[in-house]
Amino acid sequence: MYDPAHFLPSFVWRAARDGFIQYANPWACRYLGLASEELVGRHWREFIHHQDEELVRDAVRQMRNDTLLNNVDVRLLRADGEFRWHTLHLQARRDEEERIADTVGVAIDIHECRHAWELYEASERRLQLAFAGARMGAWEWDMTTRVVRMTQQLAAMYSFPAGTETAMLSEIWDRVAPESREHFQRNLAQALRDGGPFEFDFMLDGGPASRRWLRMRGNPEFDPRGTLVRVYGVSFDISEQRADEERLSLSERRYRALVESTGALIWSADANGEIHPSSGDWENFTGARHERLARWGWLDFVHPDDREQTRKAWLEAVHQGGPTTLTFRMYRRDGVYRMVQAQAAPLYDEQGHLQEWFGTTTDVTPRYEAQAAIEARSLRLTVAMQAAKIHIISLELATWSLMFETVGKLRTEPIETITYEEALARVHPDDAPTLDRFVRRLAAGEDPREQFEFRVKDEQAERWMQGSALLQRGKDDKPLRIIGSLIDITERKHMELVLRESGRRKDEFLAMLAHELRNPLAPLRTAIALLQKDEGVSARTSELVELMRRQVEHMTRIVDDLLEVSRITQGRIALKTEPVLVGTAVYHAVEAIAAMVEARKQHIQVDVPDATTWVCGDVTRLSQILVNVLNNATKYTPEHGQISVSVKAEQDWVSIVIADTGTGISADLLPKVFELFSQGERTLDRSNGGLGIGLSLVKKLVEMHKGTITVQSPGPGLGTTVTVRLPRLHHHERHSALALSEAGSIGTQAALRVLIVDDNRDAADSLAMLCESEGHVTRVAYSSEEALAASQFEADVALLDIGLPDIDGYELARRLRRKGASAPLLVAITGYGQAEDRLRAQSAGFDYHFVKPVNVESLLKLLSSLTADRPAGRTAER
Template sequence: MAKDTGLTVEQATGSEADPAPARFLPAFVWRASRDGSIIYANPWAYRYLGALPDAVIGLNWRTFVHEKDVAAVLDAVRQTKDGPLLRNADVRLLRADGEFRWHTLHLQATRDQHGNIADTVGVAIDIHESRYAWALYEANERRLRAAFQAARMGGWEWNMKTHMVHMTAELAKIYALPEGVESATIEELSEHVVPEDREVYHRKLDEFLRRRAPFELDYRLKEELGPCRWLRMRGHPEYDAEGRLVRVYGVSFDISEQRIREEQLSQAQSAIEARSLRLRAAMQAAKLRIVTLDLSDWTLSRESAGDRHRIARMPYQVALCRVHADDRAALDRYVRRLVDGEAPRANFEFRIQHARREQWVSGSALLQRDDTGKPLRLIGSILDITARKRLELMLRESSRRKDEFLAMLAHELRNPLAPMRTAIALLQKSAQPDAREPDLLGLMQRQAEHMTRIVDDLLEVSRITQGRIALKHEPILVVTAVYHAVESVASLVEGRAQQIHVEVPDATSWICADATRMSQILVNILNNASKYTPEGGSIRITAQADAEWVSIVVADTGSGVSPELLPHIFDLFSQGERTLDRSEGGLGIGLSLVKKLVEMHDGRISVRSPGPGKGTSVTVDLPRLHHHERHSAAILSPLDAPRDASVRHILIVDDNRDAADSLAMLCETEDHVTRVAYSSAEALEAAQVFKPDVALLDIGLPGMDGYELAGALRAVCKAPLLLIAITGYGQAEDRIRAQAAGFDLHFVKPVNVESLLKSLSVRAS
């Protein structure tokens, strides 16, 4: 363990008073006379001793050598008397701080002319740290060997190049190898494994080594070596830079007693595990937890269904603080009544307040007592009923909205019926026509249209909810969509003395949408804005576009939306506050319908309001359409087509005589010539003589329906014939079927009179 300085003692000291090699040598160098007095020391020695040269020269070397090591120095000097002049000894030298440190002392004696020892040169190399480390290593080795022996554990190292296994004496003893054996081949040790385990042993070992990770393997030794013994091998493979397996080292130890105990307990453990598994599965399926309140210290423990070893403990008061504030006192009373021996109701319900959510639970508990009757603990089960509670609340809310909606629907439907009934009564009482008839007829027309809109909204939301609406997408110029929507509500806005402002800075923005549905979206929003804005208020509609989106904003100065209603503004049958005269509020269908239509166009809609009385703004965002070629804007409202003064011959077929006769009178007001038929057979007979160029056909005719009649009329009338379906069926499949039957136009009852007459004029031209 001595440090090699590269110099001999003679080279280190030389014969000069202050030799250069010794001056720079990092070692303790001195020369002593025959009587042991120091006659020279190098600078390193002065620093080590912490003394000046004057204080060192003349000292005896015994002064800084440990008293127990003096004999070793003298013995080394004596051995130079008749033999070589150089000897080594390990000694402890006193340092300036009072600590003795181990050094290897190289001693060389010089002789006088008579051959006697004249003086002695010493070079001491510090080996204190290495000697301490070696002593520590040896102590650890002794402890490790003792631990291996106590645990019946043997260490080993496989050399994969030589296939040799180097082992400790304890491992050789476990394998019943002869005393003194320190190594064997891998194959020789494998032969000690029982034959029925050998194939599995090699297969698993190869598999572990391919994983390039530490491994563990259990196997049995052959019975002829003694009683059947189980060994557990734990190994760690090492690989070189090229990834080749170089060695494997590890330990093997006897686990026979452990395996015997495991086999004895395996039937009982299997039953316990199976029962626990069934219990955990039931708890997990039911989201059930077991809670225990220890009454000795009022500590609550909770066992989770997912992990039987996961038990959370907390003081009762801490757990109680997690209960919703509204339920805390009632739950505490329930618990304390149980502790007092009372028997409250079987089950209890309360809410647990989490950071971001609220959890509803239901449970029951029993009191457990000791042999003397003293209460020990409460054991309860808690079931998560959050989903059920939410469903209950949703059903209650849905039921409330349904009741409100039905009441509102009854009122809204009675609103147009009442004036219509009054107008009819007035007309019936009037023996002679008077000046009030136009007003009464106008009133009836307005109320009928109002009822039609209510029914249309109900049908629309039903069709959209069931996914029975197909959009017909086409390029639409945004400015056209906005202005046509404004035109549609102009009369309503004027009637309420309101101001409407339109801002569309970019007149070249396009969207791809269904023209009819786009009109429905904007007109519905504008109608709402006018309805909830008082007389004299203002409405502003703006449209702006960026690279991806077109945003249409309708803002009003109306009654606004309360913070409570705002999150539910798009819910079906959700209405704002209504007065008794229903001047505000509605069925709660409009915005829900609008939202569904916007989403069908891959758009989004939002409503903002600072609060009641502060107005509302509705924003509709739709994907912008980018086209390099020009498009003509789609028409969103009927064209003001030039009327043709020519007389049309119109055949009207309907088994409802009132409907057929009133429609004929309407057409005759436009100077058209009409012929009415109340059955398909009558219609075919009349067509041969009347020779119509337009036919208005009811679809639901008895016998031959309107679809069959259309084909028959085409065959009878040689001249071009405009076929118009008049029906109560307005679904998409009804329109497709009418088109397939040869109809040119399709109108749903009650017919929009203005649109019908205008279509006749356009087609007639």
């Protein structure tokens, strides 16, 4: 029987329904390496790659109904053991029952074709990956149809939708940024005219935030007639490169600007050390041409004394191959050698080979001159500190460790570091607490602004030290350390003790002298008084008696001043302070010297604008201060001269100014006017003479009153101005003092103790004066806190302002008089007078309600009625 498959050069077999082979043509036998008898009865699975078995079964299962054909690509096992790709064409045959009886398979070898396709696909994938990795897209312009075919990478670059493969040429060009279009079209036109490969950069318009730089490389193609038919090329994204170039350019500009701003000379050198200076700066500095300075010519401009050393140092740096700094003197075009500093840095390639040097040369003459001046100053300071035996201390506040430094021969050397407690233990026990308080105040950020003294325990004896210190803060403004200096003042302290003892003996001598002088003065004054009563003496004798009286009085005043100075110096005077009206004190002092003023035909003017200004002082001593100053003004002012007394009251101080048109004080004497036994120029007759202790006495008395005194004079013949400043006593302080000093004389049986609270000082003070005019005792508070602090005053009546800044009057009333109490009687003084305001005052506990401005008669009448019978429990409306 003729079998066409027998001669077919293809793989043919037939298999039964169960998959066993029934027939195989000679070609299949040769491929499989088996005889036909050996193949028949074996299953087709034995010759198909196990990964492809399921593909064959799926193809057989899909052959249903009239579709009895199917194709599938599988790998068949060859006789040499290699699997090769075949396309298997399957055709099924039905039996009498219309079931698939057997299947014929024809396999065509596609292995080489399949391999070539896989290579193509791999190449395509690699090409696409290469395009993607390089951010490169390929394109082809058809200049006849104006259509552009492009890769997906290029489509993404131009922001075309995904999957775009073609676009019109105009769409490509429209995506060029407007500022690059002219440049793009000009370069493209030139490239197409030249006809060769071209390359240029341009910017795509993707909006200000996403503009990108592209680099285009292309090659035009012409037909035989020279007509442009198409252009091939690639484009790739160079945005990062352009950004890097711009950053590099900016960095180079900044660096050059920085170097130029320092005035440094820029140069480079090859690996052998031969210099290549930049042309302009070097020529400006040296005045020589660039060519003369190059290589080793720059050494000719180095100072002869530095030349050889500089050359060797540079060669050594080149040999070592590391950064170096050279300092030497170099010639400048004006003929002066300047101290310069050359800094060089080596540049290496990727293999670590030295390529070149980069360096700068800077004129550092001012710095060296300044350094020399600092060193000279430091030397002088070191010598001075050594001579003065100054010690430096440093207290680190983080660890409270103390470092002592002392001055050596020519430099400061650290001695030791100890803890703060160990250092404090070396201080005399009587001085350690005071020193510790000073240090801790300074460490807390305070500024004591004074020097400190203390004793240290030495092996031989105690030594006195005097020091000053300051607080150093860190960058965060927190206290960092205390730095101080100490000087040994033991010898000075011994001298002070000697001087103090000498002063004490002097004071004792003065006191003894004054007492001894008073003994003969007493009978002299009595004798003069007797002589003055004798009416029978002659006129000549009467004049002599009057002369004696004046001189005895003058000597008595001198002795009294000596006694006063002695008592004050020895601390034997205690002030009897009380509230004193300044105006009264001034007028009494003026009255005391009125006779002297009249005798010298002088004119005195008194100006006391506020007669109710008070100070706290000793009446006798205040009078002594003013009379003494006025005596001096009268004594040193010629006849018909002017003397003025004025008072000026400030918030915390009262100033009493006494000015005259007298002889004045010279500039050399002015700083000494308060020294004992110091006085101005005297007349030949010494009629204005004295011991020069007046102003010294006055100064001590003023300071005892916690005040100050100053003397001013433009010069001789231009008069003198004396200013006495005393602490002012305010209204509520004055009455507090009166209550302590004159308790028996203030108030009567009918007087009330009235507490006045108002943040308006004028309103409070005037109300207090009003109550005092009726004999009541008042206490003024300008805030709720002051009122609450005055609980010891035990007020009978409280006049309270409602609109207080800290605690309002309603709350203050509740705190002053607890629930159920009847004292003090509460009176509201307010600017609000509506019915609801009165009800609120009543609920807060007020007994009476007055609306500002207060009706004076009503208020005084209320206070008068309270002395006999105080209403309770109801707020009165006024």
